[in-house]
Amino acid sequence: MITFKIEQDRAMTGKRWAFEDFAEGQSLDLGTKMVTADEIVGFASEFDPQPMHLKEAAGRASLLGGLGASGWHTCCMFMRMLCDGFLLDSTSQGSFGIDYAKWKKPVLAGDMLSGRVTVVSARSSKSRPGVGLVTIRSEVTNQRGEQVLELQNTGMFLTREAAQ
Amino acid sequence: MSLDRFFRLGVTVELGSYTFEPETIKAFARKYDPQPFHVDEEAARRSVLGGLCASGWHTAAAWMKCNIESGAGTDGEWDGSGPRPQFGPSPGFRNLKWPKPVHAGETVRYTRTAIEHRALVSRPGWRMLSLRGEGFDSRGDKVLEFDSAVLVQVE
Numbered sequence: 001m002i003t004f005k006i007e008q009d010r011a012m013t014g015k016r017w018a019f020e021d022f023a024e025g026q027s028l029d030l031g032t033k034m035v036t037a038d039e040i041v042g043f044a045s046e047f048d049p050q051p052m053h054l055k056e057a058a059g060r061a062s063l064l065g066g067l068g069a070s071g072w073h074t075c076c077m078f079m080r081m082l083c084d085g086f087l088l089d090s091t092s093q094g095s096f097g098i099d100y101a102k103w104k105k106p107v108l109a110g111d112m113l114s115g116r117v118t119v120v121s122a123r124s125s126k127s128r129p130g131v132g133l134v135t136i137r138s139e140v141t142n143q144r145g146e147q148v149l150e151l152q153n154t155g156m157f158l159t160r161e162a163a164q
Numbered sequence: 165m166s167l168d169r170f171f172r173l174g175v176t177v178e179l180g181s182y183t184f185e186p187e188t189i190k191a192f193a194r195k196y197d198p199q200p201f202h203v204d205e206e207a208a209r210r211s212v213l214g215g216l217c218a219s220g221w222h223t224a225a226a227w228m229k230c231n232i233e234s235g236a237g238t239d240g241e242w243d244g245s246g247p248r249p250q251f252g253p254s255p256g257f258r259n260l261k262w263p264k265p266v267h268a269g270e271t272v273r274y275t276r277t278a279i280e281h282r283a284l285v286s287r288p289g290w291r292m293l294s295l296r297g298e299g300f301d302s303r304g305d306k307v308l309e310f311d312s313a314v315l316v317q318v319e
Contacts, residue, residue: 047225049232052253063253063315071254072225076196079221083198092199093212095220097261098310103254 012163017090019132019157022122030085030115030138033077035069037109043073056109064106071103074149078140081115091158093131099152105142112143120152130162167318170240170249171278171293179230179274184218186268192222205268217265223272223308224260227297230274252290252315257297260310264301272299272307281316289319 037056044053048070051058059067069077107113120135133154140149186205193202197219200207208216242248266272279294293316299308 043225047229049229070228071256072221072228076221076225079197079219080195088199094199094201096263097220097259098257100256100258101260102256106253 012091012158015089015091015163017086017092017157018160018163019091019122019124019134020160022119022132022134022157024119024121026119028086028117028119030081030117033081033113033115035077035107035109035111035113037067039077040067040069040073040109043076044070048072059108064108066106066108069107071101074103074107074140075101075151077107077113078115078138078149078151081113081140082117082138085115085117087155091160091163093156093158095153095155097153099135099154101149101151103149105146105148107142107148111148113140113148114142115140124159125156128156130159131156132159166244167249167281167291170242170244171281171316172240173278173280176275176277177236179227179234179236179276181271181273182226182230183271184222184226184266184268186216189216189218189222189268192225193219197221213265213267216268218268218270220262220308223262223266223299224310226272227274227299227308231276231297236276246319250317252317254312254314255292257310257312260308262308264305264307266301266307270301270307272301274299274308279311284315287315289317291316291318 041054052062052064052068053070056067117136117138120137122134125131125133134157135154137152139147141147190203201211201213202219205216238251275298277296279296281291281293284290284292293314295312297310297312301307
């Protein structure tokens, strides 16, 4: 449907990041994110209501060693960092999944997280003209430089030409 | 009673379901995944997805909600010789797939299946339980799957 295509393309023009802008080995800084107790408890109350994510004392008594974020919350915080870092200003068409995610250290209230993305590969899609597949490995570290999350996935991005 | 039976090894356990109302989808996405097709109906209609749909992270988080709130995987009766096994943290997941978008109004039914458990050399008294998580929409099509694991204290 032609009108569909025109409208879709218009939404994708003027984006800073298209498929061509990603190259193997490239590194992208996602900035920082402060983790608050309120956010940890808020997410956990809705999606992961286990004591160590809800109460400081229960968190301290657990393997987490303090009020710790749900691992799924850490993934969600990472996703927001990815969006703000470059995804919202890209020709992203979404992702089919996550190869792996490792929750390597607890994320505790008061932590300052930093994110970094490394491009593992960037290749054209054989089945979808105008689309490229970009595999990225992402690392989130805390204020002590310890990795708290490592994750790898593949996203689809329109080429600059397809986005015109 | 064996740990195999307590963990319900090989049995696919129903965790309940979660409905993705438009407002719920948008509220989640505004916080964690504000891509246009998750926060704006108009933009979503024009996107590859063809309509407002939930962030993949929302569909995964809702699995965890159903998993914890149902207690279905962890509340089995325990009459084994040692203390009742205690579930601890998870090291992560692999092979997470979103095979099909979850559109606004859709209800997803979630399951978990315990696959195996093994001793942890690095943590005596604990075992690593491998799990498979899945979600299915109202047509029965799979919308989420992943392999996960959880530490369980058994001594």
